[in-house]
Amino acid sequence: MTAIRAEFPLLETCVYLNSNSTGAVPRAAQAVLTDYWQTLRTWRDDVWQGWHEGLDRYADGLAAFIGAPPGSVVTDANLSTLLARIASCFDYRAPRNRIVTTDREFPTIPFVWRAASRYGAHLDEVGDGGPRIDQDALEERIDERTLLVCVPHASFSSGATVDLARLVKHAHDAGALVVVDAFQSVGIMPLDVTALGVDFVLGGSHKWMCGVGTAFLYVRPDLAPTLRPAATGWQAGDRALTFQPSTGFAPGAQRFAGGTPYPLTSLISQIGLDLLAGVGIDAIRKHSLACTDRILARAGAAGIPVVSPVEPHRRGGVVCLDVPDGEAVKRRLAARDMICSWRGYLRIGPHIYNTLDEVDRFMDALEDECR
Structure with a gap:
C-alpha cells in the first residue's frame, strides 16, 4: 500500500475519496507530458508510428483488463462519442425499435438515445426516481420489441449495481443486444466481458482507472463484422493508415474509430492501467x-442515512449518504482538505491508494460537519 500511495502526489495534499468522480493520476504522467512537449518542439511526422503503437497498446491493455481479446477495444475522447457510434449502427424499424434503460444512468445515456428518436428509436426508461435499480422491473420491460x-x-448516483450475467441472458433470450456503461465499475470491480457474453461495454480512464480524458468501447468480436456505424471517420476504414481510400470498415472494434486520434491521454492513462x-482487480475489489x-459502519453509528446498497454484491465502489444540505457540506469538507463529491447525495469513493485511517479521518470530519 505504501508503494502504491507514493505514486500519487495528490494524496500528499488531502484525504482524497473522490475517485468515482476523478481519480488520482500517477506522478509518472509528468514524464509523459515532458516527452510530449519535446516531440511537439522538434516535430517530425514519423512520431505517428510510435503514437499509434501507444494507442494500440493501451486499447489492447484495456481489453486484457476486462477479459477481452486484442482488437476488441477502441478508444476515443469520451463515452458520448462512442455511444453515438453504437446508436448509428441501427435503423430502428418497428416493431423492434425500443431501447430499454434505467433512470439511474448518467444523463448522457438517455440524451443520446432520445436523439436517435428522429430515426425511430423509442426510449423506455425504467425506475421510480429512487436510488436502487429494480432489476425485476427492468427485465419485465424487455420483450420482442426491444x-x-x-x-x-x-x-453514478447511488453505487447500485446490476447483475450483468442475469441481465445479459434475459436480454439475449428476447433477441436484444446489451450495452453496458461500466464507467463507474471498471477499475474498481471485476468485469469479464467474454464470460458475460455482453455485446458492448463502454468505460473510461479518468475515474477508477487513474488516467485522463480517454473513453473506450468494447464490441463483442463475433458481432463487430455485422455492424456499420454511420457516425464514423477515416480511421475506421480498412486502409486508413495507407492514406488510400478505404473500401470498407476495419476489422474488430477499430471500425468504431473516428478521425485523427489524440494520443496524449492514452499515453498518460497507460501508466494508471499498468499500476x-x-x-490485480480482485485485490482492488477486496480493499474497496x-x-x-x-x-457504512461509521454512517450507521452516526445515524447518517445510507442511500447505496449495503450488500457487498450489490454495491460498486462508492457509498452515497443522504446528508442535509449536502452540497454545502461537501464544500466545507473540501475546505478541510477532505475531498468527496455531491450528485444529489454525498458520494464517497475510496480506491486502492486510500487507507482505512483516511476513511476514519474523513468520517470524523463529516460527523463534525453534520453536527
Whole structure:
C-alpha cells in the first residue's frame, strides 16, 4: 500500500475519496507530458508510428483488463462519442425499435438515445426516481420489441449495481443486444466481458482507472463484422493508415474509430492501467469493500442515512449518504482538505491508494460537519 500511495502526489495534499468522480493520476504522467512537449518542439511526422503503437497498446491493455481479446477495444475522447457510434449502427424499424434503460444512468445515456428518436428509436426508461435499480422491473420491460438494453454496471448516483450475467441472458433470450456503461465499475470491480457474453461495454480512464480524458468501447468480436456505424471517420476504414481510400470498415472494434486520434491521454492513462493491472482487480475489489464497509459502519453509528446498497454484491465502489444540505457540506469538507463529491447525495469513493485511517479521518470530519 505504501508503494502504491507514493505514486500519487495528490494524496500528499488531502484525504482524497473522490475517485468515482476523478481519480488520482500517477506522478509518472509528468514524464509523459515532458516527452510530449519535446516531440511537439522538434516535430517530425514519423512520431505517428510510435503514437499509434501507444494507442494500440493501451486499447489492447484495456481489453486484457476486462477479459477481452486484442482488437476488441477502441478508444476515443469520451463515452458520448462512442455511444453515438453504437446508436448509428441501427435503423430502428418497428416493431423492434425500443431501447430499454434505467433512470439511474448518467444523463448522457438517455440524451443520446432520445436523439436517435428522429430515426425511430423509442426510449423506455425504467425506475421510480429512487436510488436502487429494480432489476425485476427492468427485465419485465424487455420483450420482442426491444432492440437494445442499455444499463450501468454501477450507478453514478447511488453505487447500485446490476447483475450483468442475469441481465445479459434475459436480454439475449428476447433477441436484444446489451450495452453496458461500466464507467463507474471498471477499475474498481471485476468485469469479464467474454464470460458475460455482453455485446458492448463502454468505460473510461479518468475515474477508477487513474488516467485522463480517454473513453473506450468494447464490441463483442463475433458481432463487430455485422455492424456499420454511420457516425464514423477515416480511421475506421480498412486502409486508413495507407492514406488510400478505404473500401470498407476495419476489422474488430477499430471500425468504431473516428478521425485523427489524440494520443496524449492514452499515453498518460497507460501508466494508471499498468499500476492497476499490477495490483490485480480482485485485490482492488477486496480493499474497496473493506473501505466502503467502514464507511457504512461509521454512517450507521452516526445515524447518517445510507442511500447505496449495503450488500457487498450489490454495491460498486462508492457509498452515497443522504446528508442535509449536502452540497454545502461537501464544500466545507473540501475546505478541510477532505475531498468527496455531491450528485444529489454525498458520494464517497475510496480506491486502492486510500487507507482505512483516511476513511476514519474523513468520517470524523463529516460527523463534525453534520453536527
